[in-house]
Amino acid sequence: MAKFEPEVLGEMVKECIGLPHDEMLDAITEAVDKRYPKLHIRKKRKWHWSNAGGAMLQISFLYGSLTEYLLFAHTAIGTEGHTGIYLSRLWDWVLEGETWHYGLGDSERTVYKVGDMGFLDRGGGGEGFCIKDNITVLEYARGFVPLMMPFGLADSIFSTLDFKSVLGQSWEYSKLCIRELLRGRI
Numbered sequence: 001m002a003k004f005e006p007e008v009l010g011e012m013v014k015e016c017i018g019l020p021h022d023e024m025l026d027a028i029t030e031a032v033d034k035r036y037p038k039l040h041i042r043k044k045r046k047w048h049w050s051n052a053g054g055a056m057l058q059i060s061f062l063y064g065s066l067t068e069y070l071l072f073a074h075t076a077i078g079t080e081g082h083t084g085i086y087l088s089r090l091w092d093w094v095l096e097g098e099t100w101h102y103g104l105g106d107s108e109r110t111v112y113k114v115g116d117m118g119f120l121d122r123g124g125g126g127e128g129f130c131i132k133d134n135i136t137v138l139e140y141a142r143g144f145v146p147l148m149m150p151f152g153l154a155d156s157i158f159s160t161l162d163f164k165s166v167l168g169q170s171w172e173y174s175k176l177c178i179r180e181l182l183r184g185r186i
Contacts, residue, residue, distance in 0.1 A: 002067075002068065003036065003039055003065070004068060004070065004142075006091050006117075008035060009032070009070075009091070009093065009138065009140055010093060010117055012028055012031040012035070013028065013095065013138055014115060015027075015031065016028045016031065016095075017095060017115055021096065021136065024095060024096075025045065025072055025095075025136070028072075028095075029041065029043055029045075029062060030043075032062060032063075039063060040063065040179045040180065040183070041062055041070075042061055042062050042063065042176065045060040046060055046061075046168075046172060047060050047074075048060070048168040048169045048172065049162055049165040050073070050156075050165070050169065051155035051156045051160050051162060052084065052151055052152045052153070052154070052155055052156075053081040053082035053083060053151065053155070054081030054082060055080060055081030055082075055129070055131075056075070056079050057073045057074060057079060058073070059071050059073045059074075059169070060072045061172050061173060061176060063176060064172070064173045064175075064176030064180070065145070065177055065180040066144065066145060066146065066177055067142065067144060067145060068140070068145065069140070069141050069145055069173070069176075070138070070139070070140050071139050072095075072136060072137070072138060072139075073135075073136070073137050073139055074134075074135065074136045074137075075134065076134050077133070077134070078130075078132045078133050078134070078135075079131050080128070080129060080130040080131065081128070081129065082126055082127070082128060083101070083120055083126050083128075083129055084126055084148070084151040084152075085123065085124065085126040086122065086123075086143065086147070086148050086151070087122055087123060087144060087147050088141045088142060088143025088147070088148055089119070089120065089121055089141070089142045089143055090119070090120040090139065090141050091117060091118070091139070091140045091141075092112075092117065092118040092119075092137045092138070092140075093115075093117050093137060094112050094113060094114050094115065094116050094118075094135065094137055095137060095138060096134060096135060096136040097114070097133060097135030097136065098111060098112065098113050098114075098131070098132070098133075098135065099111075099112045099130070099131050099137075100129060100130045100131075100132075101118065101127045101128065101129045102127060102128050102129075103125060103126075103127050103128075104125050104126075109130075122143060145173075149170075152169070153166050153169070
């Protein structure tokens with residue numbers, strides 16, 4: 001049973017867009033915590049590098065379980081890569097900046113601006129994406145999250161050799177999952 005509703009998350013995002021960066025992230029975190037009081041929402045941001053699909057961003061988990069996660073992702077300088085192909089569904093709300101996407105066979109890009117939501121369906125073909133400058137997104141995944149880990153960690157393990165980030169991300173996500181498992185909420 002899903003804990004979060006994408007429509008509700010989207011409403012929260014729209015209410016907080018336009019605030020200064022840190023104030024906006026705090027407001028979204030507080031809104032999520034207030035709306036979902038039975039879940040363990042991590043209020044203190046702890047950033048970790050994420051190298052996945054050729055792109056480099058920093059991420060901070062708000063929530064994690066075996067079947068869902070909610071996080072902020074940010075880059076101040078831009079990046080590009082492949083979104084990945086998952087057995088999970090993935091929603092991204094643009095809080096700041098702009099991202100360009102294209103799918104296999106597309107001759108035109110899709111542009112997501114502040115307030116827009118991007119969506120990748122389970123088993124979809126993945127997309128190429130490009131961020132030319134600063135961007136912040138709220139990302140929500142629903143599905144069996146551990147199957148997403150190889151994509152999310154492979155570049156850090158085999159390319160950048162950033163084992164500190166691999167351990168940091170894995171530890172943060174694992175702690176959140178264990179808390180939910182101990183509370184009987186997968």
